Amino acid sequence: MPPKRRYSAFAIARETLRQHAGWDRAWADRPMKPRYDVIIVGAGGHGLATAYYLGKNFGITNVAILEKGWLGGGNTGRNTTIIRSNYLQDPSAAIYEKARGLYETLSQELNYNIMFSPRGVMMLAQTEHEKRGYLRTAHANALQGVETEFVGPDRVKELCPIISIDGPRYPVLGALWQARGGTARHDAVAWGYARACSDMGMDIIQKCEVTGVRSAGGKVTGLETSRGPVDCDKLGLVVAGHSGHLAQMAGFRLPIESVALQALVSEPIKPCMDVVVMANTVHGYMSQSDKGEMVIGGGADGYNNYTQRGSFHHIEETVRALVETFPMISRLKMLRQWGGIVDMTGDRSPILSTTPLGNCFVNCGWGTGGFKAIPGSGWAMAELMAKGTPGSLAADFGLDRFREGRFIDESVAAGVAH
Amino acid sequence: MLTLTCPYCGLQADETELHGGGEAHLTRFGPDSSDDEFEAYLFLRQNPRGVHAERWRHVYGCGKWFHALRDTTTLQVFGTYPAQTLTPPADLLKAAGVEPAA
Numbered sequence: 001m002p003p004k005r006r007y008s009a010f011a012i013a014r015e016t017l018r019q020h021a022g023w024d025r026a027w028a029d030r031p032m033k034p035r036y037d038v039i040i041v042g043a044g045g046h047g048l049a050t051a052y053y054l055g056k057n058f059g060i061t062n063v064a065i066l067e068k069g070w071l072g073g074g075n076t077g078r079n080t081t082i083i084r085s086n087y088l089q090d091p092s093a094a095i096y097e098k099a100r101g102l103y104e105t106l107s108q109e110l111n112y113n114i115m116f117s118p119r120g121v122m123m124l125a126q127t128e129h130e131k132r133g134y135l136r137t138a139h140a141n142a143l144q145g146v147e148t149e150f151v152g153p154d155r156v157k158e159l160c161p162i163i164s165i166d167g168p169r170y171p172v173l174g175a176l177w178q179a180r181g182g183t184a185r186h187d188a189v190a191w192g193y194a195r196a197c198s199d200m201g202m203d204i205i206q207k208c209e210v211t212g213v214r215s216a217g218g219k220v221t222g223l224e225t226s227r228g229p230v231d232c233d234k235l236g237l238v239v240a241g242h243s244g245h246l247a248q249m250a251g252f253r254l255p256i257e258s259v260a261l262q263a264l265v266s267e268p269i270k271p272c273m274d275v276v277v278m279a280n281t282v283h284g285y286m287s288q289s290d291k292g293e294m295v296i297g298g299g300a301d302g303y304n305n306y307t308q309r310g311s312f313h314h315i316e317e318t319v320r321a322l323v324e325t326f327p328m329i330s331r332l333k334m335l336r337q338w339g340g341i342v343d344m345t346g347d348r349s350p351i352l353s354t355t356p357l358g359n360c361f362v363n364c365g366w367g368t369g370g371f372k373a374i375p376g377s378g379w380a381m382a383e384l385m386a387k388g389t390p391g392s393l394a395a396d397f398g399l400d401r402f403r404e405g406r407f408i409d410e411s412v413a414a415g416v417a418h
Numbered sequence: 419m420l421t422l423t424c425p426y427c428g429l430q431a432d433e434t435e436l437h438g439g440g441e442a443h444l445t446r447f448g449p450d451s452s453d454d455e456f457e458a459y460l461f462l463r464q465n466p467r468g469v470h471a472e473r474w475r476h477v478y479g480c481g482k483w484f485h486a487l488r489d490t491t492t493l494q495v496f497g498t499y500p501a502q503t504l505t506p507p508a509d510l511l512k513a514a515g516v517e518p519a520a
Contacts, residue, residue, distance in 0.1 A: 244465030255461035303438035346461040403457040
C-alpha cells in the first residue's frame, strides 16, 4: 500500500494548480478480513488512538477498528473540545497530562491539523469551598508536575473581560488557571488518527455493529457482527456510552450507567473571549470556536438514557448559569443543540482494564470528560492490550478498584464539570 | 420533559420535580457480606439498552421514593409502582413486552 501523500503548504500549492484533483482519500474503505490480531470496537477518538499507539509503540498492525455508525460520530463529534489536566488525584493528573502533552505535537506527528489551541482553561471559584478546593488542586498539580496556578479576581477579569466578576449570586473569588489547556478540533482528532491507522494497514470498518462476542475456554475468540463473523486474538471494547451493552454480550457487568449529556452552540459572533471558562458552581462552561460560535456545555441528565437526546430544562439551567456569568450573551440565539451518551462510573473516573473474559479489554467510563484524554487513553490502552497487563498510566484504573475500594474519587475533586 | 405519575400522591410530576435514583430492585448486602456481593450491590449495573426498572424520588412533591418502568432507548414510560415492591408488576412488564422471569 503506498504511503499517504503528506499534507503541506507545497501540496496545497501543487493541488491549487491542478484543481485539487490529486488528493487521496484520508483513509481506505477496505472489506473486513476473516481474522485480525486485535479488534477494537468503536472508531471514536479513544478507539482510534488505541489502534494508532498499538501500531506505533508496539508494531501491532493487523488491527480492525469496527464502528456501528460512522467514524467519530459518537461522543468524539459531540463534545465541547476542552483539553485540560488540572486534576486532583495523581492517577488522573498523570493520564490527562500525558494526553495534553501528546496533543501539543499531535498535528505534527499525524501530519493532520487538529487545530490544537492552547488558549488556557479557567475554572472559576465562586464559593469559599470551591476556592479552597482549587487552591488544594493547584498545590497537588505543583507536586504532580502539572502547570497550573490559582489566580485572583483581577487576573480573571484581565484574562476574560466579559465575565461578570461581581456576579448577581456568586461573585468570582478567583480561578484555577491552566495556561497550557485549551481546545482542539474534535473531528480532526478522529480523522487524523484514522488516516494514520489506515496508513499502517489497519482496517476501519464503518456501519458494522457488533451483535455478539464469541469465546472458548474463558477467552475471547471473535465477534458476531452485522457484516458477519470475524475472529480475533485480542478484543478492545472502546465504546463509551454503549460499554454496558457490549459487556453484557461478553458476559460481565460494568460499574457504569449511561446518561445523556448535552451541548449547544450559539450563532457566530465577533471574537470576545480567547480562553475556556468553566463555572462549576452555577454549572456551565463556554469557549468561542474559531468560527465565532460560543460553545456551551453544562450538566448531564439524571437518568439512564440511550437516545442522544437530553431534557430541555438542562439547557435552560446551563444557559441561565452562563448568562449570569457572561451578561453580554443574554441576547445570543442558539444555533444547534445535541446530546451524547456518556458512561458514568461509580467514582467518576475511567476504566482501563482487563475483564473477566480472557484477552478482552475495556476502555470506558470517561463520563463527561473523555475528549481531553484521547491520546493518553489510547497510549495507555495500547500498552495494556499489547502486554496483557497495565502499564503505569492504566494501573490504577482497573475494574478491581470497585471491588477493593481503591476509588479515584474525582467526583469530589473535580466538582461537576469533569 | 419526562413525566411520571407518583404512585403515592397521584400527581403527574415533571422530571424537574423528581430525582432519579438509578437501577431498582438491587439486592442489598450488609456487614459480613463478601467483597463480590458489595461490589455487585454498590457498583455493578445492568444499564440496559431497553426496558429499565428504576428508582425515583418525588423530591419537590410528597418526598416519597417510588419505582418506574421505562425504556432507555425510546424514553417510553410503561408505568410507576410503589417502592415496597421486589419486582416490577406483571402488567407493566407485559406492557413493556418483557417476560416476568427476566
